[in-house]
Amino acid sequence: MSDAPSEAPADVPDDLRYASSHEWARLEDGVVTVGITDFAQQALGDVVFVELPELDAQLQSGVEAGVVESVKAASDIYAPVSGTVVAVNDALEDTPESVNEDPYGDGWFFKVEPDDPEELDELLDADGYTEMCESDDEDH
């Protein structure tokens, strides 16, 4: 990012896993909820459109699953794990600002039934993700 943020540092909850492409994943009752991180939403600025995968779509980890478009730029969303889409957050159609206001809550994107729940272990934990964001900041 070329912009020097003077606002609060990004929130990185301890109980989530993270992709290096700035998605978060939360495993609950065998289903993985996916969204984008606080760091990502701050970098994007106001989100105005979100394109989500279709229900029942088969996702491959690391492959594009949707698009989030902000006032500033469009950005692909990648599936953090492989699996079947079992829910999408249709509310984002009318309230895309939820992605900015509540990225780990109302701003979730979709839920996946993972082919292999152990795939989550390959994602970053909170410390690993925080470290990655900090070194990204230093690089630019």
Added chain:
Amino acid sequence: MTTERTPLYDAHVAAGARLTDFAGYSMPLHYGSQLAEHRAVRTGAGMFDVSHMAVTDLEGAGARDFLALVMSNDPDKAAPGRAVYTMLLNEAGGVVDDVIVYGRENGYRVVSNAATRDKVQAWFGGHAGPFGVALRERRDLALIAVQGPQAIEVFTAVEGMDVAALASFACLERAGSMVARTGYTGEDGIEVILPGEQAAALWNRLRAAGVSPAGLAARDTLRVEAGLMLYGQDMDDATTPLESGLGWTVAWDPPARAFVGREALARQREAKPGRVLKGIALNVKGIMRPGCVVQTGAGDGVVTSGIFSPTLGFSVGFARIPRDSAGDCRVVVRGNPLPGRIVKLPFVRRGKQVFQ
């Protein structure tokens, strides 16, 4: 190269601004939400620090004749107390910069873009020779734009100045400050040019009266909705006003006024430019960005400015496309040709959609 700060830098930091380097200045991009700032200007009152822009005072007996040479618009529209928007052109008719010229009791004041500061100073200097004109860059001044339907009322209440009596593009001076009924948002409002050391106090008084600080990002979406061009993006040294939706800033009368670029521009006017700048509205989700290809029935063109319009809820922009293009078009966004239409500018005026 160090980044310069305006006199309002501390106020921006205190307000939680996300700062960005713009033309060598550390400027607020937004203060949290550019959409909220955009809406504040469309529905209430917002203010912008535009102190990075260049202010040049012109004095001397030859100032008027100097302007008659360098500006595309009529210099006599800048009578004392009046402002005029004009292009500065090169010999080929390309745009060196777009500026506002303010008429004063003893000369003129020119406000030009930050990114073109050195180029414009050199260009002025290169043409001033034969004229008795003194050019003085005023780095001691700050600029604050107060814009929105409530801007006039709030500014009047805060400053005790009757700015409501100022006509559009009129200006007045008092105690070293200049106030003009001008702006870059499509809303009513004023722009204040004042001594730098007084800027933070005015900013804070306006803020206390409920005026929202707004950043460069909101300034961009507001000006695109309003159909206002941005130098370096919608026009530049290689494109003429006739190719940029700015033909109205060229005063052809009197025919004897030989302003720089006139001959080249007259030839293009006669031959008609092949491509011109027009408004585009997208009919579907997605946002056109500068550089996107536009496909029309008359040939292809390219988006020069493209945004998500917070007022309209869809994407609008400008594109340089074939002169005869009209009606439906396609805008290639991230590889997908999305349906759109060519429309008359502006998109938004006084908070409302104005095109069909």
